[in-house]
Amino acid sequence: DAMVIQNPRYQVTQFGKPVTLSCSQTLNHNVMYWYQQKSSQAPKLLFHYYDKDFNNEADTPDNFQSRRPNTSFCFLDIRSPGLGDAAMYLCATSRGFSYEQYFGPGTRLTVT
Amino acid sequence: GQQLNQSPQSMFIQEGEDVSMNCTSSSIFNTWLWYKQDPGEGPVLLIALYKAGELTSNGRLTAQFGITRKDSFLNISASIPSDVGIYFCAGHGYGGSQGNLIFGKGTKLSVKP
Numbered sequence A: 001d002a003m004v005i006q007n008p009r010y011q012v013t014q015f016g017k018p019v020t021l022s023c024s025q026t027l028n029h030n031v032m033y034w035y036q037q038k039s040s041q042a043p044k045l046l047f048h049y050y051d052k053d054f055n056n057e058a059d060t061p062d063n064f065q066s067r068r069p070n071t072s073f074c075f076l077d078i079r080s081p082g083l084g085d086a087a088m089y090l091c092a093t094s095r096g097f098s099y100e101q102y103f104g105p106g107t108r109l110t111v112t
Numbered sequence B: 001g002q003q004l005n006q007s008p009q010s011m012f013i014q015e016g017e018d019v020s021m022n023c024t025s026s027s028i029f030n031t032w033l034w035y036k037q038d039p040g041e042g043p044v045l046l047i048a049l050y051k052a053g054e055l056t057s058n059g060r061l062t063a064q065f066g067i068t069r070k071d072s073f074l075n076i077s078a079s080i081p082s083d084v085g086i087y088f089c090a091g092h093g094y095g096g097s098q099g100n101l102i103f104g105k106g107t108k109l110s111v112k113p
Helices: none
Strands: A004-007 A010-013 A019-025 A031-037 A044-050 A053-056 A064-067 A073-078 A087-094 A107-111 B005-007 B010-014 B019-024 B029-037 B044-049 B055-058 B061-065 B071-076 B085-093 B107-112
Touching (some): A019 A031, A044 A064, B044 B061, B044 B071, B071 B085
Antiparallel strands (some): A004 A019, A031 A044, A044 A053, A064 A073, A087 A107, B005 B019, B019 B071, B029 B085, B055 B061, B061 B071, B085 B107
C-alpha cells in the first residue's frame, strides 16, 4: 500500500544533543510537510518542500532544519533540542498545495 | 490570520447514537478536510471536500461543504467504540501561505459501550 512512513516512532534525546527524524513516502507526492503537535493541540506546520523548493513558516525556530534529498525522503533536524521541543512530529505529503494531505504515524520525541 | 472554530470540544455519547460536529470560519475556504486521530498516531484522512454544497459519505461518516464556503459538518451514524478519538477539521483558505492547512482545535469523542 502507498503510504507515509516515519522512523523512529519513538525517539529520546538529551537536552542540546542533535537529533534527526526521518520520513519517507511511496505516494510520489510533490509536497512534503513537517508538523509539530503538542498534547491536546492541533498540528502546527513547521515547513514544507514543494519538490526541491523549501518554505519555512515565519515562526519556526532556527533550531529546526529540514532536508529533502529526493522525492521520497525528507528529514527533520533539530540542532539543539530543548525541553520545549518534546512533542509528536508528523510528516505529511500531498500532490499539490490545494490537495488533501496524508500523514504518517508520527515520531514521539522526548528530551531529557 | 484565518481560523477555524470547531465544536463541540468534546462529546460523551452512548454506543449506537449519532454524532454531529462542525467547523465554521469567518473567511472562505476552498477545501474542507476531516481527520481522525487516535492516541499516539498521526491523523487519518476521513473525507475530503472540494466543492461548495458537496455532500460526501464514507461508510457511517457523512460530511458536507457548506454552501457559503465558510463551514462544514461531519456526522457519524450509529457510533461504535472504535469511533473514539479526536476529530479535526482542516481546510485551505484563500490568501494564506501556500501549503498551510488551517486546523480546528479538534473534537474529542468518547463512546460508552
